[in-house]
Amino acid sequence: MDVFTLYPEHFFQVSANRLFKIGGGFKRNPGQKASSGSQAPGPPRRLGLSGDQLRMLWTQTVLPLHLLRGKYDIFFAATHLDALPFSPVKQVINVQDATPLVFPGHEHKYMFYIRNVLPTIYRRADKIIAVSENTKKDLVKFYGLKPESISVIYEAIDHELFKVPENKDEARRKIAALGLPPRYLLSVSSNLPHKNLPRMIEAYGLARKKHDIPLVVIGYLTPKYQAEIAAIMARHGLTDKDVMFMGHFSVDMLPAVYAFCEAFIFVSMYEGFGFPPLEALACGAPVVVSNAASIPEVVGKAGIYVDPMQVESIAQGIGEILSDEGKRAELRKKGLEQAKKFSWEKAARETLEVFKTLVSKN
Numbered sequence: 001m002d003v004f005t006l007y008p009e010h011f012f013q014v015s016a017n018r019l020f021k022i023g024g025g026f027k028r029n030p031g032q033k034a035s036s037g038s039q040a041p042g043p044p045r046r047l048g049l050s051g052d053q054l055r056m057l058w059t060q061t062v063l064p065l066h067l068l069r070g071k072y073d074i075f076f077a078a079t080h081l082d083a084l085p086f087s088p089v090k091q092v093i094n095v096q097d098a099t100p101l102v103f104p105g106h107e108h109k110y111m112f113y114i115r116n117v118l119p120t121i122y123r124r125a126d127k128i129i130a131v132s133e134n135t136k137k138d139l140v141k142f143y144g145l146k147p148e149s150i151s152v153i154y155e156a157i158d159h160e161l162f163k164v165p166e167n168k169d170e171a172r173r174k175i176a177a178l179g180l181p182p183r184y185l186l187s188v189s190s191n192l193p194h195k196n197l198p199r200m201i202e203a204y205g206l207a208r209k210k211h212d213i214p215l216v217v218i219g220y221l222t223p224k225y226q227a228e229i230a231a232i233m234a235r236h237g238l239t240d241k242d243v244m245f246m247g248h249f250s251v252d253m254l255p256a257v258y259a260f261c262e263a264f265i266f267v268s269m270y271e272g273f274g275f276p277p278l279e280a281l282a283c284g285a286p287v288v289v290s291n292a293a294s295i296p297e298v299v300g301k302a303g304i305y306v307d308p309m310q311v312e313s314i315a316q317g318i319g320e321i322l323s324d325e326g327k328r329a330e331l332r333k334k335g336l337e338q339a340k341k342f343s344w345e346k347a348a349r350e351t352l353e354v355f356k357t358l359v360s361k362n
Contacts (some may be wrong), residue, residue, distance in 0.1 A: 009159065010055040052109075056081060064088055073359050074126075076351075081110070083121045090358050097131075097272025098138040103194050119143050127354055131273045132153045132294035153350045154297075155273050156342040162255055162282040164336070171256035178246070178253065185215045185318070186261035186285070188254070188276040189268065191225045196290070196308050198228050200267045201243060203314035205236030211322045213262060216244045218254075258283035263321045266290065267308045274298045278342060281335035286328040288317040299343070302334035 067075055068088040077083040077093045084091060100108040101115075108114060122128060122143050128150045130136040136150045165171035185204070186292055191197045197217070204215050209300045233243060249257065258264065263328060264280035266291045280287050281302055289295050290308035299305075304327075306317035 029120060032085070033074065049100070052081065056113075059084065059202075074355055076355075080114075080118055080121075083118070083125070085117065085121050085124070087124075092125070092127045092129060092354060092358070093122065093125045094129045095122075095131070095135060095139060095272075097135055097270070097348060098142050098317050099194060099270060099272070101142040101272050102138060114146060125149070126358055127151060129153050129351065129354065132297050134294035134297065135272045151350075151354055153354075154342055154345050154349055155275070156344045157222060157275065157282060157339075159339075159343065161251070162279045162339075164284040165256055165259050171259060174253055174256045175260055178249070178257070180244075180246075180257065181214055183211055183213055183262055184244075185263055185265055185322075186218070186257060186280075187215065187265045188218045188258075188279070189266065190219045191221045191229065193225065194268060194270045196267045196269050198232055198306065199311050199314060200265060201229055201232045201238070202236070202311045203267075204243065205238055206230065206315040207318040207322070208236070208238070208242065210319060212323065214242055214244055215265070216246060216257075216261070218246050218249050218257065220248055221245060254279065255283050258285045261285050263288055263318070265318060266295070267306060267312075267314050268292070268295070269308045271295055282339035284332045284336055286321055286331035287335065288314075288321050300334075300338045300341075302338040303330060304331070322343075 020244045051203055063075075064084060064086065072089050073091045074092060075084065075087050077091065080093065080095060083093045100111055122145055128139060128145065130139060130150050130152050130155060133152050136147070136152050139145045140147055145150070187197075187200060189195045189197060189200075201215075233239075258280045261280075264277070264285040266274070266277050266280075266287065268274070269290065270293045272294060274293075277287055277295060278290050278298050281299065287299060287303040288306060289299050289303045291305040292308050296305065304317045304321055307313040321331070
């Protein structure tokens with residue numbers, strides 16, 4: 001097994017986690033060869049292309065030749081942008097979601113590629129790995145793939161990072177240094193349309209009439225989508241002390257922020273997997289989540305579910321979790337157990353089985 005990238009800084013953390021766990025699995029099997037960290041020749045940076053454009057150019061030109069010369073058995077495309085239209089070896093493609101097709105208004109700079117090229121690539125693949133049953137369902141629906149061509153292998157989180165802080169005093173100091181109040185609701189989300197932030201803010205405005213607690217929102221915000229949110233806040237008389245948009249945090253700070261929130265709110269209309277709820281569960285946060293897409297697969301019985309399309313349902317969920325301290329304690333306990341079901345080691349074992357099955361067919 002070989003792990004190679006166009007440029008190291010373009011190697012995504014999630015993909016790296018899965019790939020290096022898989023590499024470790026190969027090393028435990030004497031008859032299999034494993035290596036990591038090599039780099040196939042890439043185009044010069046002076047071409048003036050963006051990172052994604054360079055990546056796709058390299059993937060479609062240099063990479064197939066590298067695979068052919070290297071005598072590989074399988075090419076594992078960690079994302080759809082890495083997938084090959086014509087692979088000289090067996091190809092396994094990891095697919096996170098089908099957001100641009102589920103939400104036609106969702107902006108994506110590679111929409112032509114997604115609509116017109118990906119369907120053929122997916123159909124030619126020797127195996128598709130979907131990160132949830134919901135993603136598998138969407139691949140069948142929108143791309144016409146056969147269910148038997150898709151294996152579901154759940155993604156995971158770094159449990160060494162996302163866990164209940166051992167030193168609570170230090171965690172509290174981190175929170176104070178960030179300027180967060182002693183008590184707060186938390187949401188980790190961008191403001192892209194499918195993330196459903198306007199309805200969440202609207203629901204918070206209703207719930208706040210009985211529960212005077214600030215809402216902290218962590219994540220990248222696209223300016224053009226903030227106007228609607230600003231109008232909702234004005235309508236409910238909410239200030240920036242009520243809804244605190246904190247921008248992007250270092251991942252090292254997140255466990256403490258998750259662990260000490262009164263509740264984590266995540267009402268996205270669509271997720272391929274849903275990392276923030278899983279991170280929150282692993283850090284001991286009680287969660288209120290939408291009953292849509294893959295989120296119930298991740299949260300299981302460890303959360304309060306709401307209808308993401310109904311503001312009143314979201315407000316009721318927020319009110320329920322804030323009104324019942326016993327419920328919060330119960331969900332914290334259930335959440336810790338639910339989070340243990342997802343590990344990169346498990347994902348690696350299952351991915352290796354897919355590889356072994358394909359190789360055995362030679």
